[in-house]
Amino acid sequence: MPAWLVAALAAFAVLNVVLVIVTYVTLLERKFAARMQTRIGPYRVGPHGLLQPIADAVKLVMKEDIVPDAADRPVYNLAPIVFLIPCMLIFATIPFAPGLGVADLNIGILFFLAVSAMEIVGLFMAGWGSNNKYALLSAMRAVNQIISYDLPFIFSALVPVLLTGSLRLSDIAAAQSGLWFVFYPVIGQLAFLFFVISTLAAENRVPFDILEAESELVAGFRVEYSGMKFAIIQLGEYAHMVGSSFLGALLFLGAWSGPGPEWLGPIWFLIKAMLVFLLVTWVRWSFVRIRVDQILTLSWKLLLPATLLLLATTAVVIVWRTSGLT
Amino acid sequence: MASPESLTTIVMAVLRAMRVTFLNLFRKPVTVHYPDVERKYPNRFRGLLALTYDQETGEENCIGCRLCEYVCPPAVIKVEMLKAEKRNYAKTFTLELYACEFCELCVQVCPTDAIIMMKSFDLATTDRREMLLDKDRLHAIGLQHQPSWATGNRLRDAQTPPKGAPRPHPPQEPPAAKPAPSPTGASA
C-alpha cells in the first residue's frame, strides 16, 4: 500500500477515535462533577446516561441555525471550522503506542504547541464575525488570556523536552520507561503543576473562564452561535482539552508505560490522559472565577517568571548531572 | 506575592478546598429518583384539595356554608348552597386550583372537615381546564389519595384546646424507645 494511503487511513482512524473520546469525555465530566456535588449526572438516557452525548448531538443537529442579520457571513460561517481544525490537528503528532501514531515528527512537541495556539484565530473570527459587542469584547479578552498563558504552557512543556533531549514525542515517552517525569524531585512536580495551571487558563476553564462570564454570563464569543456550529465550537474546545490531557500524560505521566503486556500501553495512556482531565475538572468544579485583570496578573507576574526560572534550573541541573557523571 | 510562605499558604488553601470537593465524591447522592420512587410526604403536607364524605353515613360533609369561599385570599372557591330539610348541601363547588395559594385557610375554617388537603402534589397537566376542579372531581381526589393530618377541627383544636383536654407535654427528649423517624425520611 502506498505510504500516503496508510497515513490517510491512520489519520481517518485517529480522527474517529478522537471524536468518540471527546464526545464521551463530556459525559465523564458531567458524571464526575455531579458526584462531587452529591448528585447523579445524566442517568435516564441509556443505561447510566451512556446515550446522553448522542442525544445531545442529535438535539444540536436538529436545532435551527440562526445567523444574525448584521453578521459578517464568511467570517461567521468559517470561524467554527477554523477553530476546530487546529484542535483536531494536534492529535496528529501524539503517539498512542511505540510506533502507533499518525505522524511522529521529529519536532513533535513544537508542532503540537504551535498548532494548538492557532485556535485563537478561529476564536477571534467567531467574536468578530458575530458583530456583537459582547462577543467582540469577550473574544479580545480570550485572545489576551490565551496568549498570556501559552507562554507558561510552552515553558512548562519544555521541561520534559530538556530532560529527554529531543523534541520527538515518542522519544519523550520512551525516556520515561524508568521514572516518570512527574516524579523527578521538585522539578517534575513544579513543571506538572504549572502545566496544569496553564492548561486551565489556555482552555478558558474556571477559575479562568471570565470570558464566559463576560457581560454578565452571556456565553462570550460563542453567544451568536446555535445548532451545529455551536456543537463544532464545543467539540473543538473539548478536543483541545483532551489533547492537552494526552500531552500532559505523555510529557509527565509516562504515556504508555505501565504494568502488563505491551498491547495494554494505549489503554494505560488513555487512563492517564483521563486522570489529567479529571484533575482539571476537579479544579474547575471547586473554585470561583477570578477577574480578568487578576488572571493576567497571575500569568505575567507569577507564572511566566516561575516557568522561566524552572526552565533555567532544569538546564543547570542537567548540565550539573551530566558533567558530574563524567 | 511570590514569597515562599504566602505561596505555601496559597497552595495549602487550594488543596484544602479541593479536598472538600473530593470527599463529597464519596457521599451518597441526595437525588430522589422521582417518579420511580415515591416521595414520602410529611403528615401535614399541603397538597391537592379535596372534598370528603362522612366516614359512617357516606354523606357529603360539605354543608355549603361558604366560609371557605369568604376566607380564601385569592378567592378561588365558588360555592352555591342547596337548602334541604335536615341539612344544607353545596349545589356547586368550584375551586380554581391554578390560582390556589395552598395557604390552608379554607381547611382551617371548615366546620365539618369537608374540605381537606391530601398528601399528594401530582398536578402536572397540559390542559389548564383540568385544574378547574368541580365538585365531582374534588370528591374523586378525596378518594384517590391519602389525606393530610391537618383537617379543620384538628387545626382549631391545636390552637384552642377543647375545655378539659390536657395540654400535651412538649417532647424535649427523644422517646425512650426507637426515636420517631423523620416524616420525610430525609437525611444527608
Next chain:
Amino acid sequence: MIDTAVQSQVAIDYSAGERLTMNMGPQHPSAHGVFRAILTLEGETVVGVDAVIGYLHRCHEKLAETLTYAQYPSIASKTDYVAAMTSEFAYVLAAEQIGVVDVPKRAQYIRVIAAELQRIASHLLWLGTWCMDMGGALGGGATVFLYCIRERELILDLFESLVGARLLYGLFQVGGVRYDLPDGWPQQCRDTLATIEQRLIEYERLLEDNPFFLARARGVGFITRELAEDVGVAGPLLRGSGVNFDLRRNLPYSSYGDFTFSVPVEPEGDCFARYRVRMVEFRQSIAIVRQALDRLPDGPISSRPALKSVAQIRIQKGEAYARVEGPRGEVGCYLIADGSPKPYRMKWRGASFSNLSVLPHVLPGHKVADVVAIMGSVDPVFGEVDR
C-alpha cells in the same frame, strides 16, 4: 472587509472617550430576580449606575387593604419569598401592637425558632447564589450552590413537617401561631442543626482561605460606615461596615431577650466582611434555636380563639410600626387600623429596597465583574424591593 453600513447598525456609544452604556437587564442569569442596572462603563470600569426596579410590583400594600388580618399573613410571605417567615412576623407584630394582643410564651418561642431557622435557610441560599454568580453555573460556584441547597432542603423539610409547605408558610397569625410542633420535631430539628454545623465548617474550608475567592471578595465593594448610616441600610450590610446594631438585641421583640447570642460586627465593609458577618450569624442562629428548643414552655399557641371565619380578628383604631430583624436587614410593617377586620393602610419597609440604594454609591470605580460580586453580597430579593 467590514461593511460600514452594517457596522452602523450596532450602536456603540463611543462619545466622551470610551464610554459604553451597558444594560444588565431584567433577565440575567445572576440569580437575584428582576432588576435592571444601566451601567455606564469607561473601558472596564463602571462610572455610573442607573437602577431600575418595579418589575415585580404586585400591589401588596393595596392588597392588604382588601384582605383581613386573618387572610393577609399568608400573603405577606410573598414579599420576601426567600425568608417568608420574616414578613409574616412583621405584619402580625404590627397588628398585635395596635390591638394590644398578648402572645403566649410558647407561641413566642415557636416564632423565634421559625424566624431563626428561616435566617439559616436564607443565608444558605445567599451563599449558594453568591458563589454561583462569582463562579459560574459551570464551575465551582455551582458546587457551592448545590451544597448549600442540599442543606437548605433539610430546613425546608423541617418546615414541611411543621406547617405543610416548603417556601411560603402562613405560620403566623394575630395572637400566636397556627401550628404546633409535631411529635419528634425537636429531635429532627436538633439533628438538622448538627448536620448544618458540620457542613458550615466544610464551606469555610472550601472558601475561607481560597485565594480565588479572596481575590474576588476582599477589597471589593467598600461601604463606609458613614455611607451605611446615611443611606439607611440594615442587616449584614450595616454590621459588615462596623455599626453594632441588631434589632434582636437592641429592641428585643418576641422574647428575644431571653436568649444569649452575640452579634457579629466587622469593621472593613467589603464583601468579605459581609460574608464573615453572615457566616457568624449562621452559628448564632443555630445557638438561638437550640436554646429555644431546650426551654420551650408549655401552653397554648394562640391567645385568640382559633380562626373560624374571615372577619374574626378586629383591631381597634390605632397605628403602629413593627420592625423585625430579617436576614437581609430590617423589615418593617406600618399598619393603620380602623376597627374593621381590614387595615386602613399598610406599608412595608423592605430591607432590600433600602439596601439597594447603596449601589450607585458603591459600584462606580469597580470593574464589571465586581458588579455581580457586590450585588450578591448585598443580597437583594426583589419581592421585597418591589412588593
